[in-house]
Amino acid sequence: xxxxxxxxxxxxxxxxxxxxxxxxxxxxxxxxxxxxxxxxxxxxxxxxxxxxxxxxxxxxxxxxxxxxxxxxxxxxxxxxxxxxxxxxxxxxxxxxxxxxxxxxxxxxxxxxxxxxxxxxxxxxxxxxxxxxxxxxxxxxxxxxxxxxxxxxxxxxxxxxxxxxxxxxxxxxxxxxxxxxxxxxxxxxxxxxxxxxxxxxxxxxxxxxxxxxxxxxxxxxxxxxxxxxxxxxxxxxxxxxxxxxxxxxxxxxxxxxxxxxxxxxxxxxxxxxxxxxxxxxxxxxxxxxxxxxxxxxxxxxxxxxxxxxxxxxxxxxxxxxxxxxxxxxxxx
Amino acid sequence: xxxxxxxxxxxxxxxxxxxxxxxxxxxxxxxxxxxxxxxxxxxxxxxxxxxxxxxxxxxxxxxxxxxxxxxxxxxxxxxxxxxxxxxxxxxxxxxxxxxxxxxxxxxxxxxxxxxxxxxxxxxxxxxxxxxxxxxxxxxxxxxxxxxxxxxxxxxxxxxxxxxxxxxxxxxxxxxxxxxxxxxxxxxxxxxxxxxxxxxxxxxxxxxxxxxxxxxxxxxxxxxxxxxxxxxxxxxxxxxxxxxxxxxxxxxxxxxxxxxxxxxxxxxxxxxxxxxxxxxxx
Numbered sequence: 001x002x003x004x005x006x007x008x009x010x011x012x013x014x015x016x017x018x019x020x021x022x023x024x025x026x027x028x029x030x031x032x033x034x035x036x037x038x039x040x041x042x043x044x045x046x047x048x049x050x051x052x053x054x055x056x057x058x059x060x061x062x063x064x065x066x067x068x069x070x071x072x073x074x075x076x077x078x079x080x081x082x083x084x085x086x087x088x089x090x091x092x093x094x095x096x097x098x099x100x101x102x103x104x105x106x107x108x109x110x111x112x113x114x115x116x117x118x119x120x121x122x123x124x125x126x127x128x129x130x131x132x133x134x135x136x137x138x139x140x141x142x143x144x145x146x147x148x149x150x151x152x153x154x155x156x157x158x159x160x161x162x163x164x165x166x167x168x169x170x171x172x173x174x175x176x177x178x179x180x181x182x183x184x185x186x187x188x189x190x191x192x193x194x195x196x197x198x199x200x201x202x203x204x205x206x207x208x209x210x211x212x213x214x215x216x217x218x219x220x221x222x223x224x225x226x227x228x229x230x231x232x233x234x235x236x237x238x239x240x241x242x243x244x245x246x247x248x249x250x251x252x253x254x255x256x257x258x259x260x261x262x263x264x265x266x267x268x269x270x271x272x273x274x275x276x277x278x279x280x281x282x283x284x285x286x287x288x289x290x291x292x293x294x295x296x297x298x299x300x301x302x303x304x305x306x307x308x309x310x311x312x313x314x315x316x317x318x319x320x321x322x323x324x325x326x327x328x329x330x331x
Numbered sequence: 332x333x334x335x336x337x338x339x340x341x342x343x344x345x346x347x348x349x350x351x352x353x354x355x356x357x358x359x360x361x362x363x364x365x366x367x368x369x370x371x372x373x374x375x376x377x378x379x380x381x382x383x384x385x386x387x388x389x390x391x392x393x394x395x396x397x398x399x400x401x402x403x404x405x406x407x408x409x410x411x412x413x414x415x416x417x418x419x420x421x422x423x424x425x426x427x428x429x430x431x432x433x434x435x436x437x438x439x440x441x442x443x444x445x446x447x448x449x450x451x452x453x454x455x456x457x458x459x460x461x462x463x464x465x466x467x468x469x470x471x472x473x474x475x476x477x478x479x480x481x482x483x484x485x486x487x488x489x490x491x492x493x494x495x496x497x498x499x500x501x502x503x504x505x506x507x508x509x510x511x512x513x514x515x516x517x518x519x520x521x522x523x524x525x526x527x528x529x530x531x532x533x534x535x536x537x538x539x540x541x542x543x544x545x546x547x548x549x550x551x552x553x554x555x556x557x558x559x560x561x562x563x564x565x566x567x568x569x570x571x572x573x574x575x576x577x578x579x580x581x582x583x584x585x586x587x588x589x590x591x592x593x594x595x596x597x598x599x600x601x602x603x604x605x606x607x608x609x610x611x612x
Binding site: 042043045046047049050052053054056057059060061062063064065066067068071078125126129130132134135136138140141142143144145146147149150151152153154155157158159161162164166167168169172176204207208212267268272286289290293294299302303306307309310 | 344347351354355357358360364365368377381423426427429431435436437442445446448449452456459461464468479480486490515519540543544546551562566576586590591602
């Protein structure tokens with residue numbers, strides 16, 4: 001599960017900003033318990049309310065983030081009391097020089113380049129279709145969202161079954177239903193067809209999420225603009241291109257950042273649908289890290305790969321947001 | 332719109348409707364086929380042409396899935412983990428959100444943004460160090476260990492979600508209660524919690540779905556088969572009986588029922604939650 005503190009609403013996010021205006025109105029607006037030292041006591045209350053959540057957060061998230069960086073510089077042995085040797089950047093160098101790691105990165109990039117635009121285009125289509133009043137709108141919303149709430153384990157196994165070579169539903173549709181291929185395709189038995197199957201699953205599972213977020217963004221698109229454009233004689237496609245998409249930009253940036261992060265997080269589907277196979281050809285960075293770490297107990301090396309991935313994802317996300325901001329300022 | 336005659340509008344609505352029906356079919360057909368296979372004897376799992384209504388429907392897969400392999404146990408494990416995670420996540424995140432939304436204290440902004448950092452780090456990436464931490468705390472191979480990490484991992488998002496909601500609540504209510512002599516704890520219990528039920532519901536639904544579906548962390552830390560949760564058990568079924576698709580899907584469908592129920596009941600909250608904070612399941 002990934003999430004990011006960006007509000008979808010078109011107003012600027014004010015997270016972390018204390019409400020200054022109310023502060024200016026005087027201390028009485030802030031809750032303070034009656035008694036001798038209201039201020040100090042209210043601080044203590046605040047810390048007490050915050051403490052359990054923050055402590056858990058530190059143990060479960062913050063310490064591991066720091067530890068990941070630390071472990072990546074060691075030849076780390078996962079046994080209690082083991083002596084770990086400092087190896088500097090060796091793990092990083094090893095990762096960058098490892099053809100299997102490079103292959104996994106290429107796979108992740110391909111997966112990203114296919115699934116992110118795929119989910120955005122199709123999700124936007126669904127959102128536009130669901131935008132106005134329509135019989136059964138709620139039912140459609142539920143149906144499109146069902147794959148999103150279903151666990152990755154179930155849908156990965158399900159797609160493994162659907163993409164089976166002999167007797168799989170997909171092959172039946174292609175061979176008998178549409179007649180576009182003569183022979184059943186051995187989807188999961190070579191690199192690119194297996195990647196295609198993984199991408200289909202990724203897009204199928206994500207359309208509903210993308211559509212719901214974009215639907216929320218669409219409520220912020222001023223109707224008058226649309227009507228004015230229609231009066232000027234602009235057709236539907238042109239109105240979408242010139243009115244809807246520019247007004248949706250903030251939401252689209254948010255969605256694409258989330259989807260890019262998500263695409264580098266692809267893990268369970270590869271693990272269960274192709275098992276990285278055939279012969280490691282569909283491995284992605286996280287399955288690779290996982291295998292190196294827990295099957296071969298290369299904790300330091302696995303951590304280095306994980307840190308590299310985080311850096312790549314952060315750079316990509318920040319880059320996307322900067323490009324989007326520049327485009328906005330340029331107007 | 333000048334060109335919009337009622338007739339044209341009807342045609343357009345019909346076209347939209349048909350397109351959506353086709354799209355929805357693509358979404359739903361895999362599930363229907365899974366449902367069909369779960370009622371077929373194993374020999375017919377790959378029948379050609381595929382049948383969505385089995386010729387000789389059987390509930391043998393469900394019987395076997397439920398009775399063999401401790402399935403009831405896994406279901407109870409998942410239910411316990413998901414329920415405790417949901418309750419703890421919602422309560423602790425609400426407390427933190429209340430502190431951020433309604434108090435001023437040194438380090439407030441810093442602490443908030445530190446927590447938000449947790450949202451930006453891809454989950455599986457810190458799996459290794461999380462495992463090391465869990466081992467140090469003796470929280471591997473235990474259901475309470477799962478709960479502990481699920482709750483901790485959910486703190487950032489849920490605090491963010493609830494804080495936004497609390498900040499939009501009218502401050503006058505606070506003041507009114509303040510005058511009545513209610514302290515901060517009473518205000519939290521008697522004012523904030525009851526009034527923010529929709530937001531709490533969103534938070535609870537996401538926590539439940541997340542914990543119920545979680546696979547990677549459970550796979551990494553749980554070894555004892557008695558402590559399997561459903562996703563582990565289902566993946567394990569597939570590993571053990573690679574060809575018993577009916578059995579795997581019967582188990583999957585039993586596992587999906589609570590998710591579908593929670594989702595249908597809380598559908599409006601799920602949508603609202605996605606639209607305020609946005610989370611990806």
